[in-house]
Amino acid sequence: MRRTSPAWALTRGVLLVLFAVFFFGPLLAMLDYSTRKDGASGRTGHWWSQLVTNPDLRGAIITSLLLALFTVVLMLVLLVPTMIWVRLRVPGASRLVEFLCLLPLTVPPLVIVVGISNVYAWVTYLFGDSALTLTFAYVVLVLPFAYRSIDAALAAIDAATLSEAARSLGAGWVTVIVRVVVPNIWSGIMGAAFITVALVLGEFVFSSLLHFDTLPVEINLLGKSQSHTSVAASLASILFVSALLLSLSFVGRRSRGTKGTTR
Amino acid sequence: MSRARRLVPALGLVPFLLYLLVFLVAPTVTVIVLAFQEQGRFTLGNLQVVTSGTALHALAESLVVSVSTAVIGAVLGALLAYIVVTMPERSLVRRAVTSLAGVLAQFGGVTLAFVFIATLSFNGVLTVALKSAVGIDLYGNGWLFGIPGLVLVYTYFQIPLMVIVFLPALEGLRPQWREAAVNLGATTWDYWRRVAIPLLTPAFLGSLLLLFANAFAAYATAAALISQGQPILPLLIRSALVSEVMLGRHGLAYALAFEMVIVVAVVMLAYTLLLRRTSRWLR
Amino acid sequence: MIHTRVLSLGLGAVLTVSALAACSPPPSDSGSGSGDKAATATSADDLGGMDALVKAAKKEGTLNVIALPPTWANYGNVIKAFEKKYGIKVKSDQPDAASQEEIDAAQQLKGTDRAPDVFDLGQSVALANTDMFAPYKVSTWGDVGSDFKDADGKWINDYGGYMSIGYDSKKVPAVTSLDDLSKPAYKGKVALNGDPTTAGSGFSGVVMASVLSGGSADDLGPGVDFFAKLKKAGNLIPVDVTPSTIESGQTPVVIDWDYLNAAETSKLPSWKVVVPSGGAVAGYYYQAISNDAPHPAAARLWEEFLYSDEGQNLWLAGGARPVRADAMVKAGTIDQAKYDALPKIAGTIVNPTNEQTTKGAAYLGKNWAKAVG
Numbered sequence: 001m002r003r004t005s006p007a008w009a010l011t012r013g014v015l016l017v018l019f020a021v022f023f024f025g026p027l028l029a030m031l032d033y034s035t036r037k038d039g040a041s042g043r044t045g046h047w048w049s050q051l052v053t054n055p056d057l058r059g060a061i062i063t064s065l066l067l068a069l070f071t072v073v074l075m076l077v078l079l080v081p082t083m084i085w086v087r088l089r090v091p092g093a094s095r096l097v098e099f100l101c102l103l104p105l106t107v108p109p110l111v112i113v114v115g116i117s118n119v120y121a122w123v124t125y126l127f128g129d130s131a132l133t134l135t136f137a138y139v140v141l142v143l144p145f146a147y148r149s150i151d152a153a154l155a156a157i158d159a160a161t162l163s164e165a166a167r168s169l170g171a172g173w174v175t176v177i178v179r180v181v182v183p184n185i186w187s188g189i190m191g192a193a194f195i196t197v198a199l200v201l202g203e204f205v206f207s208s209l210l211h212f213d214t215l216p217v218e219i220n221l222l223g224k225s226q227s228h229t230s231v232a233a234s235l236a237s238i239l240f241v242s243a244l245l246l247s248l249s250f251v252g253r254r255s256r257g258t259k260g261t262t263r
Numbered sequence: 264m265s266r267a268r269r270l271v272p273a274l275g276l277v278p279f280l281l282y283l284l285v286f287l288v289a290p291t292v293t294v295i296v297l298a299f300q301e302q303g304r305f306t307l308g309n310l311q312v313v314t315s316g317t318a319l320h321a322l323a324e325s326l327v328v329s330v331s332t333a334v335i336g337a338v339l340g341a342l343l344a345y346i347v348v349t350m351p352e353r354s355l356v357r358r359a360v361t362s363l364a365g366v367l368a369q370f371g372g373v374t375l376a377f378v379f380i381a382t383l384s385f386n387g388v389l390t391v392a393l394k395s396a397v398g399i400d401l402y403g404n405g406w407l408f409g410i411p412g413l414v415l416v417y418t419y420f421q422i423p424l425m426v427i428v429f430l431p432a433l434e435g436l437r438p439q440w441r442e443a444a445v446n447l448g449a450t451t452w453d454y455w456r457r458v459a460i461p462l463l464t465p466a467f468l469g470s471l472l473l474l475f476a477n478a479f480a481a482y483a484t485a486a487a488l489i490s491q492g493q494p495i496l497p498l499l500i501r502s503a504l505v506s507e508v509m510l511g512r513h514g515l516a517y518a519l520a521f522e523m524v525i526v527v528a529v530v531m532l533a534y535t536l537l538l539r540r541t542s543r544w545l546r
Numbered sequence: 547m548i549h550t551r552v553l554s555l556g557l558g559a560v561l562t563v564s565a566l567a568a569c570s571p572p573p574s575d576s577g578s579g580s581g582d583k584a585a586t587a588t589s590a591d592d593l594g595g596m597d598a599l600v601k602a603a604k605k606e607g608t609l610n611v612i613a614l615p616p617t618w619a620n621y622g623n624v625i626k627a628f629e630k631k632y633g634i635k636v637k638s639d640q641p642d643a644a645s646q647e648e649i650d651a652a653q654q655l656k657g658t659d660r661a662p663d664v665f666d667l668g669q670s671v672a673l674a675n676t677d678m679f680a681p682y683k684v685s686t687w688g689d690v691g692s693d694f695k696d697a698d699g700k701w702i703n704d705y706g707g708y709m710s711i712g713y714d715s716k717k718v719p720a721v722t723s724l725d726d727l728s729k730p731a732y733k734g735k736v737a738l739n740g741d742p743t744t745a746g747s748g749f750s751g752v753v754m755a756s757v758l759s760g761g762s763a764d765d766l767g768p769g770v771d772f773f774a775k776l777k778k779a780g781n782l783i784p785v786d787v788t789p790s791t792i793e794s795g796q797t798p799v800v801i802d803w804d805y806l807n808a809a810e811t812s813k814l815p816s817w818k819v820v821v822p823s824g825g826a827v828a829g830y831y832y833q834a835i836s837n838d839a840p841h842p843a844a845a846r847l848w849e850e851f852l853y854s855d856e857g858q859n860l861w862l863a864g865g866a867r868p869v870r871a872d873a874m875v876k877a878g879t880i881d882q883a884k885y886d887a888l889p890k891i892a893g894t895i896v897n898p899t900n901e902q903t904t905k906g907a908a909y910l911g912k913n914w915a916k917a918v919g
Contacts, residue, residue, distance in 0.1 A: 008349070012346050012349065012350075015342070015343075015346060016346060016356070016360075019343055019422075022419075023363075023367060023419070023423075025382070025389075026378045026379060026381065026382040026419075027378065029378075029381050029382040029387065029388035029389060030377070030378055030381040030382075032381075032388045033381035033382075033387065033388050034381070038794075078278065078279055078282060079279070081275075082275070082276060082278070082279040085272070085275040085276070086276065089272040089275065090272050090273050090275070090276065093273065093276060097276070097279070100279075100280075100283055100287075103283075103287060104287060105476075105531065106524075106527055106528055106531045107287070107291050107524060107527070108479075108480035108482075108497075108520075108523050108524070108527055109480070109482070110480065110482045110497050110500060110520065110523065111290075111291065111294055111520040111521075111523055111524050112287065112290045112291065113290075114290075114294055114500065114504070114516055114517060114520045115289075115290035115291060115292075115293035115294035115297070115517070115520070116286070116289075116290040116293075117654070118293065119285060119286065119289055119290060120654075121654070124654075124655075124658065125657075128658070129655060129658050129660060136286055137286060139282070139286070140283070140286045140287045143283075195369075198369050199369070202369075202370075202371065202372040202373070202374060202483070203372070203483075204372050204373050204482070204483035204486065204487070205482045205483055208483075208486065209501070209504065210654075211640065211643075211647070211650070211651055211654065216372055216373040216374070216483065216487075217373075219373050219374070219377065219487075220373050220486070220487050221641075221642055223376075223377065223380070223487065224490075224642065224786065224788040224790065224791075225788055225789060225790050226790065227377075227380060227381075227384075227790060230377050230380075231377050231380065231381045234373070234374035234377040234378065235374075237374050238370070238374055238378075241366070241369065242366045245362075245365055245366045245369060246362055246366060248365075249358075249361075249362040249365065315912070316912055316913075316915070316916060317911060317912060317914075317915045317916075320915050320916065320919060321915070324919070384796075385791075385794060385795070385796035386794055386795075386796070402734075403734060403780075404733070404734040404780045404781075404782075404783055405734065405783035405784055405785055408783075408784050408785055409784055489784070490784075490785065490786035491738070491740065491741045491748075491784045491785060491786045492741050492784045492915075492918070492919065493741070493743070493744075493915070494915075494919055502741070502743060502744045504646075504650075505643075505644050505646050505647050505650075505744065506644070506646060506743060506744040506745075507644045507645035507646045507667075507668045507670060507671045507744070507745065507746050508668075508670060508742065508743055508744060508745065508746060508748075508749045508903075508907045508910070509743055509744075509907045509908070509910075509911050510646070510670055510671065510674050511674075
């Protein structure tokens with residue numbers, strides 16, 4: 001379609017505005033609600049200051065951030081070598097790995113957590129019962145999204161040729177994976193990491209039903225007594241995650257330039 | 264190469280497989296097995312409760328919410344995706360909408376519930392504004408904290424999700440096909456009816472199914488929004504696990520979870536099949 | 547192609563891991579050095595008297611409590627007073643948890659340092675889990691009637707109240723009887739504290755409605771019908787009641803325990819509490835010490851504190867009726883002013899037994915969602 005009729009351009013504009021109101025209106029409402037004085041008029045920063053001054057909320061924020069970090073690390077350690085290995089050495093297993101990685105999308109997290117209590121009894125027995133043990137479950141939950149991101153990056157480079165070249169120059173498999181392939185799929189890895197952080201910061205099913213105090217659990221709890229603080233914390237979380245995900249689209253765009261040269 | 268040597272590289276997969284076995288497969292198998300157990304003995308009793316009044320009611324409500332948000336999300340999302348596709352590829356608006364869709368589709372959970380609590384609850388911004396300006400009581404009898412509220416809130420992430428999933432299909436409609444149809448004497452309506460819509464239908468249905476599964480399995484938003492009552496299946500599972508009035512319903516929780524697995528598995532299977540049909544045209 | 551051998555290997559792995567996951571890990575040794583003696587003490591004398599108990603508890607230094615909201619029967623001040631008196635740090639976990647979650651937490655955290663030391667449970671959950679309680683008789687054991695304690699000392703009622711209707715006199719007209727609530731003036735204003743199929747307070751609200759509508763603790767039909775009527779008229783809202791919903795005016799009429807409603811009056815002077823005549827539904831909560839308490843001496847000292855005059859009066863300050871009230875009135879140690887300020891009870895008192903509660907719960911499980919959903 002090379003020319004857009006004025007009627008369509010107008011309709012399009014109106015519809016886009018309506019969508020924008022639906023999606024951004026509530027976010028602005030959050031900003032208003034979280035800075036409102038309860039019962040009086042005027043603005044206050046009290047609810048936002050709770051993010052640092054309220055010990056439970058502060059602890060929950062730190063817990064969630066640490067969980068995000070640990071999950072990213074464990075996920076990368078588990079997934080990246082496996083996917084590279086499969087692509088280079090066991091290509092027959094790629095369908096199996098793909099199926100397994102997309103399986104968590106089919107099993108609702110609620111179901112997994114209902115059946116996981118025995119497994120977690122072992123986990124807390126072996127590792128103590130800090131909230132950070134949620135890492136193990138979270139890696140499973142982020143698997144489908146991380147897989148897609150890394151797979152797309154792996155598909156874009158010719159990993160086989162790269163690895164052959166490196167091997168012929170005397171590199172061992174570890175060097176191939178770490179120093180040859182990984183730097184080339186960096187955008188995919190970053191994508192996987194960012195999506196993981198976004199998911200972990202919002203994860204509620206596991207943490208609430210296993211009785212751990214992560215950020216969403218704390219937000220939910222505070223919602224009953226101080227809904228303004230909950231809204232402030234939710235908005236902060238949304239802004240942080242949005243910033244991460246938006247920067248993803250920029251990271252992806254920059255490396256797209258190199259895609260055409262390797263085919 | 265002997266068979267043993269061929270299997271050695273496969274050993275590199277063992278850590279990954281083991282991990283999934285313990286943290287994904289075992290819990291799922293546990294749920295399926297325990298759904299048929301009561302105090303350690305095999306029984307079909309839990310299945311009986313699942314097909315009884317309250318559980319069936321919750322399943323029906325879950326289906327209502329999932330189907331309605333899937334349809335609304337699919338239609339509005341397809342519309343938004345179409346708007347995006349008709350804009351030039353490098354246009355700022357198009358890139359902005361695509362990126363934002365990627366962000367908004369990840370919304371959900373507890374934060375989304377509070378987005379709407381801030382807007383529409385008893386002392387929410389919009390409620391207060393409308394009440395003082397025009398006298399309309401938007402809060403009413405607390406509809407936000409029931410099924411209607413849930414449908415509205417779920418739509419918030421269903422529409423962007425639809426945009427992300429359906430956009431590649433719309434982008435796959437090559438302009439050459441339209442030109443060819445016009446050359447053969449087709450009108451716009453003919454093009455849509457005979458070429459575009461049949462091509463897009465599998466993708467549209469597949470995306471609809473994905474939206475359905477997404478809404479059906481969602482827990483966090485409902486748990487944060489609906490503090491009292493268990494109108495939908497996931498909340499009934501929560502009640503079965505934590506109720507202090509009706510005890511010993513862990514078996515029910517397992518049976519209900521098993522029910523969820525079946526519904527979502529069927530839907531995802533249909534989705535995969537439809538995806539395969541669509542990908543034929545997107546090459 | 548995946549060979550059948552690999553497939554069968556995979557299946558075998560799945561089954562093995564599932565079987566492993568199905569068994570529980572070995573129980574770890576709970577309790578530290580001094581804990582052993584305190585863990586089996588059934589009274590303060592077993593440890594050599596109150597002073598020895600205080601010493602052992604101070605040595606442990608910490609107490610884990612669970613599901614104790616600060617505004618519930620004045621628990622916030624009870625905890626503060628205990629901490630101040632003995633210098634023992636009280637860790638209050640999950641204040642919003644329900645009784646069943648207390649038991650779940652104890653089972654999940656068994657053997658760890660975070661497991662709850664003591665429980666405060668609703669009737670059904672308490673009586674269903676007595677094998678998790680350690681028998682202990684506080685020094686004021688004799689003051690409590692035999693109906694309110696376990697003969698072996700496994701549990702003892704701590705405080706109780708009656709189902710009541712609380713309302714904001716500035717926002718709604720005065721409530722004199724239950725039927726007032728179905729009037730149009732109360733549209734979108736009435737809330738139960740908790741879902742009756744999940745929370746004890748919600749359940750007792752339905753019992754009260756039943757008793758007042760021609761039913762009884764055995765027949766909850768009239769109660770469910772009453773709430774169905776309320777829902778249909780648009781008067782009932784499905785919102786969980788918290789101090790913030792009361793103060794913001796979101797729930798101007800609340801059906802809840804009288805001590806929880808009374809706690810609001812101190813914050814909102816226009817909040818009034820009434821126990822409808824002819825429908826006094828009583829409910830007591832159950833106090834118990836966990837068998838696997840990581841701090842057994844502190845747990846026992848906590849109970850001694852709760853059942854001392856100071857502890858009981860602190861609960862009274864929260865509007866709850868402490869279980870030793872009668873004995874304390876006779877001895878003159880009760881806070882008479884606060885005791886007289888409690889809502890007056892007229893008519894017969896209904897105290898549902900465990901059997902009635904179980905039957906009622908089953909009835910609600912089948913009929914509540916349909917009526918109100």
